Amino acid sequence: MITVENLTKTYGTQRAVDDVSFTCEPGTVTGFLGPNGAGKSTTMRMICGLTPPTTGRSAIDGVPYQRLGNPGRHVGVLLDASAQHAGRTGREVLALAAITMGLDTDRVSERLQRVGLNDAAAKRRVRAYSLGMRQRLGLAYALIGDPAVLILDEPANGLDPEGIHWMRGLLRDFADRGGTVLLSSHLLREVEVIADRLVVIGNGRILTQGAKEQLLGAAGTSVRTMDPAALDALLQRMGLTGTRSADGSVLVPSDPQTIGQAAAAAGVVLLELRPAGAGGLEEMFLRLTAGPQPEEVSR
Incomplete structure (x- = not known):
């Protein structure tokens, strides 16, 4: 479970995130929506310990991200598909991640296949990847530790329609097996299909949140x-x-x-x-x- 309680982030006089609270429960996909500059990415970075909040707190299964032992085994994170080392191959990126988490590198091939990157793609340098391929590699990186929680910021950027359909199925299956997904995306129709709950943010504040059927039906x-x-x-x-x-x-x-x-x-x-x-x-x-x-x- 992801718990966010009264998160606020200010930069000087600007309040980027203002008293944001919500929860993401196991077995669900939560669509985290808002226009550009609404505070989505800042909120997700605070949840993942990359940006310190001004006030408020967040936790994964009751524990702040910074205090998780071997966090990649608990939370899979994809906030920037271009964050991988451009000079490494896709296989090297995942192998290093597995070693860092104390995992057997034998799982690397299976994760690459799971996200649709074949042997030829695995041997290519990341600098030669398209954006869609980097998104797939980033998702494989997020999944390498068999986490129970996924936090994904615009993971479908650069994917073609087939890739978007594939990702929808992968995330739905992850949640149906008891996982927790927090998904930020501008692809509203895709979010509508896959999400169980919605959190809509604007100007740093929660505009509405709740079960998808309840919000759309009311x-x-x-x-x-x-x-x-x-x-x-x-x-x-x-x-x-x-x-x-x-x-x-x-x-x-x-x-x-x-x-x-x-x-x-x-x-x-x-x-x-x-x-x-x-x-x-x-x-x-x-x-x-x-x-x-x-x-x-x-x-």
């Missing part, structure tokens, strides 16, 4: 109209508060039938009326993280 109703003022007045009379998204639609915490009947009775013409959950994770993510449009940011 999204409410997406409404669009040519007369926003009339819709606002209708919602006010109904005692409801709508949240306007960046695309102009309004998210209403009610069911489509109730909203549709009330709009028809009030003469409010609707251009769109549907369960917000129909848009899945992508719509929920965009709604939660909606910010200034590009032209506003450049001003």
Whole structure:
């Protein structure tokens, strides 16, 4: 289990991570989502002991990462696919990892095969690897110690569709066998397929978290109209508060039938009326993280 309690990280006056708390339980994949600069990588680095938190704590099975004996046997980490020594072969990278962890190097070939790197690829220098091959090697490195926990930051970058499908199956199988996976990714549709739980972060703070089905099923109703003022007045009379998204639609915490009947009775013409959950994770993510449009940011 991964436990994160009130993690905060400040750099001068900038608060990169602000009071973040969540847990990742055995047998689950937790999708850790947020736009660029939201604080995902900083949070993961704090969990792995690479960045000291300003306040708060994190633990793996109740023990801070820095205090784990032979941590690679407990936690497999992939935060940067380019972090391997470029002058070593893929086989050498894994062999050195095995030796460092006190493991038999006989397992190296099996791990390479497991991530789809054949004998020819294993003999090549890492500098000659594509990004996708480096991701596969990084995942093999994370798995070399047979850990119970995986912490992966954008592991699908550089993978082709077949590779993404393969990784999805590998991580799902890992969790189904009792492992714990914390997965950061911008591939929202892939996360939606594989994740059991979701944690969404923005500007360093948790925006929402919980079981995937619960979060997506409780999204409410997406409404669009040519007369926003009339819709606002209708919602006010109904005692409801709508949240306007960046695309102009309004998210209403009610069911489509109730909203549709009330709009028809009030003469409010609707251009769109549907369960917000129909848009899945992508719509929920965009709604939660909606910010200034590009032209506003450049001003």
